[in-house]
Amino acid sequence: MATIKGTLIFRGTDHGWTESYFWSGTNNLNFHTPILDFIAQKRAALLGNDCEVRARRVSIELDDANNPVRGDAQLRRKPVYFGNPDQPAAAPGTGLQLRFENAAGTNHKNLFMRGIWDVVETTDGQYQPGAGAGWGGAMAAFISALLGASGANVGWIARGPLSPANAQVVDYLEEDSGQVTFTTTADAFTGPMVGTRRHIRISGINAPTKSVLNREWVVDVLSTNSARTIVPVSAFPFLSPGKLTVYGFVLVVAANILEEGIIFRSVGRPLLVRRGRQARRPLG
Amino acid sequence: MHLDPCGAIMDYVRDPYNVPVKPFANSDTQVTLSWRPASPDADVFEEQHQFTSLFHSHFPWADDGQVGEVFDPSIYHGGLRPVNRWWNNLPALDYDVGLTPCEPLEAFRQGETFDPLRPAAEYNEDGFPRCCLAYFKPRLGVVWGMRSVVSVVSPLVPNTCGGAGGAPLGVTVEAILPAGAIYWYRLGILSGAHRYHIRYGFPLPSGGVQWTCTPWAVQCLIASGPSDFGTIEEERDITVFTSPTDLSFYLFNPDGANAHSFRFKLTIT
Numbered sequence: 001m002a003t004i005k006g007t008l009i010f011r012g013t014d015h016g017w018t019e020s021y022f023w024s025g026t027n028n029l030n031f032h033t034p035i036l037d038f039i040a041q042k043r044a045a046l047l048g049n050d051c052e053v054r055a056r057r058v059s060i061e062l063d064d065a066n067n068p069v070r071g072d073a074q075l076r077r078k079p080v081y082f083g084n085p086d087q088p089a090a091a092p093g094t095g096l097q098l099r100f101e102n103a104a105g106t107n108h109k110n111l112f113m114r115g116i117w118d119v120v121e122t123t124d125g126q127y128q129p130g131a132g133a134g135w136g137g138a139m140a141a142f143i144s145a146l147l148g149a150s151g152a153n154v155g156w157i158a159r160g161p162l163s164p165a166n167a168q169v170v171d172y173l174e175e176d177s178g179q180v181t182f183t184t185t186a187d188a189f190t191g192p193m194v195g196t197r198r199h200i201r202i203s204g205i206n207a208p209t210k211s212v213l214n215r216e217w218v219v220d221v222l223s224t225n226s227a228r229t230i231v232p233v234s235a236f237p238f239l240s241p242g243k244l245t246v247y248g249f250v251l252v253v254a255a256n257i258l259e260e261g262i263i264f265r266s267v268g269r270p271l272l273v274r275r276g277r278q279a280r281r282p283l284g
Numbered sequence: 285m286h287l288d289p290c291g292a293i294m295d296y297v298r299d300p301y302n303v304p305v306k307p308f309a310n311s312d313t314q315v316t317l318s319w320r321p322a323s324p325d326a327d328v329f330e331e332q333h334q335f336t337s338l339f340h341s342h343f344p345w346a347d348d349g350q351v352g353e354v355f356d357p358s359i360y361h362g363g364l365r366p367v368n369r370w371w372n373n374l375p376a377l378d379y380d381v382g383l384t385p386c387e388p389l390e391a392f393r394q395g396e397t398f399d400p401l402r403p404a405a406e407y408n409e410d411g412f413p414r415c416c417l418a419y420f421k422p423r424l425g426v427v428w429g430m431r432s433v434v435s436v437v438s439p440l441v442p443n444t445c446g447g448a449g450g451a452p453l454g455v456t457v458e459a460i461l462p463a464g465a466i467y468w469y470r471l472g473i474l475s476g477a478h479r480y481h482i483r484y485g486f487p488l489p490s491g492g493v494q495w496t497c498t499p500w501a502v503q504c505l506i507a508s509g510p511s512d513f514g515t516i517e518e519e520r521d522i523t524v525f526t527s528p529t530d531l532s533f534y535l536f537n538p539d540g541a542n543a544h545s546f547r548f549k550l551t552i553t
Contacts, residue, residue, distance in 0.1 A: 007340055009296045016298070018340075029332045055296055055328065061342040068343035070350060072393060073336040075293060075328040157342060197345055218345040218357075230345065231357040249343075269298070 002027050002071070003062035003157060003251045006036035008043060009055040010115055014270045015092040016054070017114050019043070022061070023152035024251055029074040032058045037076065038150040044081035045138040048089025051115040053081040061157065066250055067196070087117040087132060092267040094121055096259060100156060103255035109156040112265060127261045143257045155253040159199070162248035163188050168241045169205055172213070178232025180213065184225045184244050193221045198246055200227065205242025211235060214242065285315050286405045287387050287396040290416035291380025292329035293322045295337040302372050304354040305335070309395030314354055318411070321376040329385075333392035351395035377410055379417075386415040477523050 001024040008019045021039065025032055033056070040053045047053070060071025083089065098111040119132040129135050146154040167188035173181050182202070189198070201216045213235050219227035285307050300319040307315060319337070334352035338344040347355040387396060406414040 005340075005342060055293075057296070057340065059336070059340065068346035069348070070334075070338070070341050070343065070346050070352070070355075072332045072334055073295070073340070074332045075295065075330065077293065077328040197347065199343075199345075218360075231360070 001025055002060050002064055003066070004029075004032050004152075005059050005061045006032065006039065007057040007059075008036070008040055008053050009057065010047075011052050011054040012089060012092055012115050013050045015114075015267050017268075019111060019113065021146065021154045022156050022251055023154050023253075025152065027060060027071070029058050029060070029072060032152075033074055033076055035150045035152045039142075039145045039154075040081050042138070042142040042145040042150075044083060046113070046117070046135070046142055047083025047115045048087045048117050049083055049085050051083040051089050062249055062251065066248065068199075068249055083115065084117065084134075087119060090114075090116050090118040090121050093264050094125075095263060095265065096120070096127065097261060097263045099258040099260045100154075100254040101256040101258065102155075102252050105256075107158060107252055109158075109252075109254075110260070112263065121262045125262050125264070127259065129259065139259065146257055147254065153253045155251050157249050158252045159247040159249050161245045162190075163244060163246035167244040167246070169202060169244050170241050171238050172205075172235070173238075174233075174235060175228070178234070179229045180233050180235060181222070181226060181228040182219070182244070184227070187224050188244055189221045189224045189227065189246065191224060193246070194223055196221055197230070198227070200247065201245040203243045203245070206236065206239040207242070209236075209239065211242075285396065286402070286413075286415070287335075287391055288385065288405075288413045288416060289329050289335075289392070290383035290385045290413065291323060291326050291377070292383075292385070293326050294319075294329050294333070294335055295340065297337045297339050299371050300374050303338075304356060306349075306351050306354055307396050308398035309351060309391075311398035312349070313398065317353075318372050318374060320374045323376050323378060323381045325381045327382075329392065331389045331392060334395075335392055377412060380412060383416045386413070475525055 004023055004025050006021045006023070010017050010019070021036075023032075023035070025035075036056045036058055040056055044053050054077070056076045057073060059073035060069060063069045063071070092114060094116070095112045095114045096116050098113060100109045100111065101107070117132045117135060120127060120129055120135055122128055122131075129139065141149075164187070166185070168185045169182045170185060171183040173183075175181060198219055198221055199216065200219055202213050205211050205213050212233060218230050220230060221227045287307050297319070300321055302316055302318050304314045305317040306312060307317075334350060336352065338353045338355065344355050345357075345360070385392070391397075408414055408417070
């Protein structure tokens with residue numbers, strides 16, 4: 001089963017934002033558009049006045065074998081789902097944090113919901129779900145939709161190590177193009193990975209000195225023991241080995257969704273305002 | 285490259301930008317695509333397709349040579365997070381609404397077939413494909429309940445919107461007014477007050493537009509009768525005396541054969 005990403009595109013009074021949900025299913029997106037449509041209706045009930053679900057978007061992110069892909073996407077705009085006309089919306093930077101947990105409670109993912117009713121947030125930032133008549137039922141319906149009522153069990157894409165625990169970078173070379181080719185211990189990459197693009201992490205290389213190579217990279221896998229960065233990077237010559245982690249991706253299905261509380265996050269540039277020059281920053 | 289959505293919304297992003305794309309199914313040739321803001325009334329491209337923005341992609345780097353936007357590592361930090369885009373600040377066009385893509389819809393998923401012998405696509409002064417505009421002129425699209433196009437008919441053939449016996453209202457008609465007149469009818473409108481809302485596109489014919497419905501003299505009445513409209517948007521009331529009544533709506537272009545074609549949108553509630 002492929003992993004599907006459903007994105008709701010919201011519009012507030014002067015700001016826009018998105019929320020994304022993931023679930024598994026067929027590659028035919030016509031099956032998934034109604035699922036997101038159902039979720040959008042329930043989510044819209046939690047929006048304040050002047051907020052709306054502007055559009056819905058479903059896309060394929062992992063193939064049947066959990067390989068990252070840039071799959072097809074499908075859009076829907078009509079009907080637009082409007083927020084509750086009787087409930088003013090909270091400030092754009094205010095939102096409710098939802099915590100998605102797996103069945104064992106060992107993994108979680110947070111979702112930041114903007115555009116909520118102003119009445120469920122006190123002036124000092126406390127969450128008071130009982131203050132808004134109908135909020136509790138609407139929230140329960142939304143969570144129920146995410147946990148299966150929509151036709152899908154929603155979750156998130158998590159990553160974990162795929163390579164052997166002792167995989168190491170034993171050498172690297174900066175090529176004429178500026179890209180760096182890592183040489184690794186044998187079979188750090190499996191045969192099917194050769195010729196594909198992978199997300200890796202390098203750590204501890206050239207220790208005890210710091211190296212710009214010690215972070216996450218996207219690489220093209222050249223063989224079972226070599227890979228090349230897709231961007232140029234300037235690094236000092238190789239001194240000592242480091243650890244290599246190849247990430248794999250998998251859908252984690254949520255078993256519980258909890259209302260954590262009110263949190264604040266800065267908002268982006270207002271809608272329909274052109275990009276301009278960056279504001280001057282102090283020197284030094 | 286002939287692939288173009290002709291004004292349909294392909295994705296939602298904050299600003300339009302330029303990006304290399306691979307449009308062909310049978311060639312790795314890349315071209316620079318310029319995204320443009322959609323018109324406010326534009327519909328989305330509802331088919332499953334590949335020509336979306338990589339902004340929404342969870343793995344934009346997962347490029348296996350498919351058609352669509354080409355992942356450009358130089359604008360991604362370490363290949364992971366976008367740090368820059370070639371913003372183009374292009375404006376929306378007011379006429380790119382309700383058009384039909386010239387290429388088959390499947391090409392938006394599989395890519396256009398590269399044919400070096402095919403004549404190049406032609407563009408107008410706005411950089412908009414002339415093919416899209418040519419496709420629109422002879423058509424009348426009926427949008428039912430603002431959800432989807434249910435029929436496409438010639439503008440000179442009366443179109444029944446609804447059906448006999450109390451047809452639902454709330455129908456929107458989008459069309460182009462050619463030289464002369466255009467008309468359509470609705471069956472079984474119940475007696476009482478109704479309202480129609482009309483919005484015009486540019487350019488308006490120099491002589492304005494005349495509107496009426498028949499048989500208005502005995503069965504229906506428009507608030508002030510037939511009139512010239514010089515405004516862009518207008519609402520009028522219709523009173524139907526006999527129930528049910530079959531109404532014919534006429535939109536006249538008084539400039540006759542010398543008139544410009546222009547777009548209008550009518551909603552009856």
